[in-house]
Amino acid sequence: xxxxxxxxxxxxxxxxxxxxxxxxxxxxxxxxxxxxxxxxxxxxxxxxxxxxxxxxxxxxxxxxxxxxxxxxxxxxxxxxxxxxxxxxxxxxxxxxxxxxxxxxxxxxxxxxxxxxxxxxxxxxxxxxxxxxxxxxxxxxxxxxxxxxxxxxxxxxxxxxxxxxxxxxxxxxxxxxxxxxxxxxxxxxxxxxxxxxxxxxxxxxxxxxxxxxxxxxxxxxxxxxxxxxxxxxxxxxxxxxxxxxxxxxxxxxxxxxxxxxxxxxxxxxxx
Amino acid sequence: xxxxxxxxxxxxxxxxxxxxxxxxxxxxxxxxxxxxxxxxxxxxxxxxxxxxxxxxxxxxxxxxxxxxxxxxxxxxxxxxxxxxxxxxxxxxxxxxxxxxxxxxxxxxxxxxxxxxxxxxxxxxxxxxxxxxxxxxxxxxxxxxxxxxxxxxxxxx
Numbered sequence: 001x002x003x004x005x006x007x008x009x010x011x012x013x014x015x016x017x018x019x020x021x022x023x024x025x026x027x028x029x030x031x032x033x034x035x036x037x038x039x040x041x042x043x044x045x046x047x048x049x050x051x052x053x054x055x056x057x058x059x060x061x062x063x064x065x066x067x068x069x070x071x072x073x074x075x076x077x078x079x080x081x082x083x084x085x086x087x088x089x090x091x092x093x094x095x096x097x098x099x100x101x102x103x104x105x106x107x108x109x110x111x112x113x114x115x116x117x118x119x120x121x122x123x124x125x126x127x128x129x130x131x132x133x134x135x136x137x138x139x140x141x142x143x144x145x146x147x148x149x150x151x152x153x154x155x156x157x158x159x160x161x162x163x164x165x166x167x168x169x170x171x172x173x174x175x176x177x178x179x180x181x182x183x184x185x186x187x188x189x190x191x192x193x194x195x196x197x198x199x200x201x202x203x204x205x206x207x208x209x210x211x212x213x214x215x216x217x218x219x220x221x222x223x224x225x226x227x228x229x230x231x232x233x234x235x236x237x238x239x240x241x242x243x244x245x246x247x248x249x250x251x252x253x254x255x256x257x258x259x260x261x262x263x264x265x266x267x268x269x270x
Numbered sequence: 271x272x273x274x275x276x277x278x279x280x281x282x283x284x285x286x287x288x289x290x291x292x293x294x295x296x297x298x299x300x301x302x303x304x305x306x307x308x309x310x311x312x313x314x315x316x317x318x319x320x321x322x323x324x325x326x327x328x329x330x331x332x333x334x335x336x337x338x339x340x341x342x343x344x345x346x347x348x349x350x351x352x353x354x355x356x357x358x359x360x361x362x363x364x365x366x367x368x369x370x371x372x373x374x375x376x377x378x379x380x381x382x383x384x385x386x387x388x389x390x391x392x393x394x395x396x397x398x399x400x401x402x403x404x405x406x407x408x409x410x411x412x413x414x415x416x417x418x419x420x421x422x423x424x425x426x
Contacts, residue, residue, distance in 0.1 A: 022274075030272060037276040044280060048287050052295070059298035064305035071302075078299050097300070098291035106287060137280075142273055146280030150288075 010220045017122065017216055019132040020140065037140055039125065044137040047109040051102070077105065084257055089264035096263060099154070103147065104256040110138045111208060111248030115241060118215040138251075139208040141201065148197035151259050155196065158266040171269075196262050200255060207251050211244050395423035 021039040058074040067075060081101045085093050113121070113136045125133035137143045159168045172189045173182045218240060221233030399419055 033272065033274045035274045036279060037274065040276055041279055041283075045283060048283055052287060052290050055295045055299070056290070059295045062298050062302035064302045064309060067302075067306075071299075075299060075303055078296070079303065082300070094296070095292055098296035099288050101296065102284075102287045102291045106284075140276065142276035143280050145273070146277045147284050149277075150281050150284050 010223075013220065014213075014216050016132065017118075017134070020134055021125065021130045021132050037134075037142060039130070039133045039135070040137040040140040040143050043113060043121070043135060044106075044110055044143055047113075047137075048106055051105045051109060055101075055105070077101070081256065084253075085260050088257070088260045089267070091264075091267060096260060099263075100256045100260050103259055104252050107138060107147075107204065107255050108248060108252035110136065110143070111252055113137070114139075114208060114211050114215065114244060114248060118212070118219050134212075136208050136212050138204055139212050141205050144201035144205040145197065147255070148201035151200065151262060152193070152197040155193070155262050155266045158263055162267045163269065167269075196258075200258055204251050204255055207247055211240075211247060214240055215244075391423050391426065394426045395419055398422050398426075 020037040022035050023038050024035055055074055058071050062071055062075075078097075078101060081104055082093065082097055085097050085100050089096055116135060118135075121135035122133040134140065159171075163171060173179070173186050175185060175189070177185055177188075215237070218233055218236040221229045221236065224230070224233075
């Protein structure tokens with residue numbers, strides 16, 4: 001792989017891998033641009049459609065009789081998610097259930113891209129004309145923030161819905177210190193509200209970014225030029241891969257549970 | 271940190287996925303699961319009911335068997351009693367018949383003995399007369415000595 005990187009060298013390899021397939025290409029820097037990370041969009045959409053199509057296929061043929069193995073698996077996932085939601089949220093689960101399911105499966109699938117050989121998707125993409133390629137959408141802050149901001153919108157929506165506009169406004173200004181400290185209250189509540197999506201997305205992004213980075217560092221051993229290091233590379237890649245199965249599952253699970261917790265907190269009255 | 275239009279695109283994609291899940295995935299699978307849960311619960315309830323019914327039927331059968339056994343023993347008792355009665359009656363009949371026959375035989379024996387005695391007496395009378403005739407070597411007038419002869423016959 002090293003030979004294919006234009007910069008050359010191990011540092012170049014990693015730097016190359018850290019760049020998105022950005023279209024239309026704009027200069028580095030700046031907080032916002034109107035370009036798009038084609039790799040994140042492509043992979044996340046493919047996985048999203050995969051999830052939807054798979055579950056939809058099973059849902060369409062779902063029978064209350066003896067389920068097939070495919071249906072049983074889908075039901076297993078759904079009941080697991082439903083159980084988690086039920087533990088936290090005591091209300092109508094017809095929206096929150098599917099929301100949690102979508103988050104869990106989609107985030108898991110996107111995290112799972114980390115377990116593919118770290119050069120596989122970039123190699124395919126770059127031979128198909130992409131300038132750069134990052135295979136793990138959840139290692140892109142845009143993706144994790146997109147989800148957590150959507151969750152924030154839902155939290156605010158459900159706060160209004162559960163408490164009414166007046167009730168929610170009153171809570172924002174009077175909790176937790178009472179009406180005399182309204183400015184502090186609103187400041188505190190806004191910080192609390194904004195901390196939710198930031199912590200959600202940063203946690204997921206950090207874990208996946210770090211995981212990807214470790215895979216790249218270990219992959220660097222393969223081309224270090226020594227058979228001993230090559231052996232270490234194989235052992236390290238395997239060990240980190242197995243450990244990473246745990247991490248990607250836990251991160252998907254945490255994102256789901258915290259989303260449910262936040263939305264269920266939006267229903268609670270202070 | 272560089273954000274770009276990817277964020278908006280992913281938000282739209284995420285929203286569509288959630289909508290799709292809410293609309294087309296969750297309700298169908300959930301309904302299937304709940305319907306199956308109901309089916310299983312119904313099945314278990316039916317099995318429980320059937321078990322209770324079976325227990326009930328078993329008890330009824332045992333009851334019937336007990337009743338039949340009691341009835342049978344009653345019938346046997348009655349039959350035995352009847353047999354005993356018949357036997358007793360037969361025995362009594364036989365005894366009375368035997369007694370009757372015995373009485374009849376005794377009567378006959380008595381009458382025959384009487385008749386033999388009478389005959390014997392008569393023969394003894396004539397024997398005695400013949401003997402006396404032989405002894406006295408002369409004819410005794412049966413007419414004149416009749417009283418004497420009769421007395422003799424009675425004495426024998």
